[in-house]
Amino acid sequence: MRITAMKAALVTTAVAVLVCTSVLMTGCGQRENPVTPGFAQFAPPYQQPLGFTSLEGNALRDGKSRIISVYTPPGYAKKGEGPPYPVLYLLHDFGYDHKQFEIYGLTTLANDLLAKGEIEPMLIVTVDASNRFGLGMYANSEVCGNYEDLIVPELIRLVEVNFNAHTEGGRQARAIGGLGFGGQAAMSFAIKRSDLFSSASAMNAPLAYAGDGQTTEGLRGFFKYFFVENQVTAGDYSAYAAVRPKELRSITTMLFALAAAYSPNQDLQYLRPWTVRYMIPGFNDIVYFDLPFDHRMYIEEPVWQRWMEHDARTLFAANRHALDSVDVYIDAAQEDQYGFQLQTALFVQDLEVAGTVDYEYHTYTGTAEIPADHESLVGTRLAALLQFHSARLAQPLQPPPIR
């Protein structure tokens, strides 16, 4: 049958109508993109180098300008523009700096937890407390500078002045935690300054420097590695005296860092064979500090006692009620190559004996592929630590009501 031009036009028109209808059904206009500032996960923490007076003139010639890194939650309101936030101070370990927790994905993790409602908004502050030996050990020292003062009060003051940190909340708005020697320092700060912090945490931290002589020798167990690492025969004084810091994370360097922080000897009143004369590379300055063992591998008790003044277990023994008002979180990797889990267990025993401390104690093991060593699984543990502190920091902190 022949199709007339009229009928062809009719078909064409019908097709055109259908096509237009379909296009309208599927949509052809510009779709609206969501209005968003972007993934908060990838907004980095605030980074700002600040000059710390605590480190002015330190004999090691390390810079006083230190970078602080402040995680701010998505939608962070600046000071005066919104309710203030509580603050968690995280102290890094020996051999690292303020970026250590970012290695474990702190920013991403915090945003994920926040998005899931598993933590509340808070500021998380880390500061570069490293020095040329790897760490200032968060102690005041004539050699290293005053790293204890750097945290308390200087860092707290700087954060509370420059950020929307809750100052009215006092200790209820502050928490402190850390990893390794940072955890040790966090616990020490909590014991010494429980008026400043309402919760404290320590991950894989050496909390009993002296050990118990049975399960662990504590830090004293490391002394022999000083000789092993440097191939020094016990009794060979010249070889002992010639030892200098090795690579950043070696036991030797760690012992130098501890000695410079805990047993400086700048006034030279007690210059002994175990006093290290250390010329600062690039300068003509010499600094002096004491090792707690001599060339025969004998413990030098007076020096060791100076170290023990910084020991968390010792501090707690001197003030059994220091942590009564501080919630404590401790975890320990069971394959820690430094054996810190054994020190932690001793500290936890003391908490248990005291009977007045509200604490959580977690141990964890790894897998055949990934043993739970000092650093390997920290990223997976960090979430629990953030949740612990978040649950204890009042959220959100509102300005006090008008009376």
Add this chain to the structure above:
Amino acid sequence: MKHGYRKLLVGFAAVMILATTASAAGFSVYGVGARARAMGGAFRAVADDWSAAYWNPAGLAYLQKNELDVTMLVTNPRPAYTPEAPTSYLGWGFNIKGGGERYPDDRMLPFPTFSGFVRVPWVTGLTLGAAIYWAQDVNTIWDLYTIPDNYNATVTLPEQNYRVDLDVWDFHPTLAKELIKDKLSAGVGLSVQRGDLVFRRMYAFANPWGTPYNVPPFDRLLGTMQYKADGFGVGGNAGLLFKVNDQFTVGLTGQTPVTVKLNGYSDMEIIFPTNRGLKEQDTTYSAYFQGGFEADRRPFKMDLELPGALGLGVAYRPDDRWLLAADIAMTFWSQMEEWRFRFEGGGMAFHAKGIEPLTEFTMPMNWDDQFQFSLGAQYQMRENLILRGGYGFDQTAVPDETVLPYLPDYNSRHRLNAGVSLLLNRFELAGQVSGAFSGTRTVTRISDLNRDGQFDNFPGEYKTSQFELLLSTIYRF
């Protein structure tokens, strides 16, 4: 007659409703010609109009008359991308906008096609002519990136921070000869391809300034890059058409790879950060922490490697009214290993201290070969009215490691096609609609295949919808 129109309308409506998601594999514009597209691309053993130049040049040998064709294809791509947080951390540089499903600059895209083929009267069975069609196309503009506030809160990026506008025209002179009467024909075509590229994206420079200047978010310096280029490439295709008997026909085709040599110029810009503390450190690098820009422009060259392909088709004519066809094809997109932009004139150079000249930029593709399968049917409803329908499956060529919102091959897809031809004296008026559907693709891991600090994919959910309408007029004389 009325009953016939009703069936026609119902058929079109069904296709429209099913037309939900579609897009061409790789960069390809899927096929040319109203008849071929309506049969889902199952046309290598049919090849009975000018579009044989694309599908199987051997079919041109059997054209009964000379042909002139004008075709307009309109596509309505509707891609959507929902960014997701990656599971690994690449630093601040991955600062893609979030907040839900995002869309490009939505546009209807026209693709005109022209052709003319004549039978050579003094040589029996010889046909020659040429077609001009759009072989490859990408046309997407996205607003995907935002600068972290802590990096530089004073800068606003242009909304078109990711853009790919790639057009490849194919001027395709072709000849075909019947080798054995009513049995075997062969055809060859020359592909002279003209490519035009506009490409814009973000770039992250490694910060060379050391501590404390290279602390995050300043460990990388934000950059933008834009390329504009054009060039030509030459390739060809060939085909055989073997009529087994009156009912069965077999078509075999091959397309050579084509390297389009693009020449143009590129612009790069560094957006410097702002940071009060770093600015006050000392005078060495303070200038670079006060915000501001630095830009450079250089000529560049790039070889756009377009793939070869092999195809096989069969056609079966059970009676005078019906034609059934099936094709398989393999397009060798694995030749698309990377986009390598080679800067001339010493490379992109900046005055900023320590930033080395950039002599080239490589974007890994690592695409896979792509399999296609097509089924088509044709029904001569009336003497002058022909209906066609088809189905096609296109495997995606793009692996998870390099899937990007601005390169629109998001996933494997099923295509549905329908078309109609009206034969009016010397004219054939043809219309064709198509759509396709595919599942949502979820990419969870971010990748940096060549470890250059630039992420090579965008994690998130991808889906796309595309509707296509083609209208064609063929004049035979």
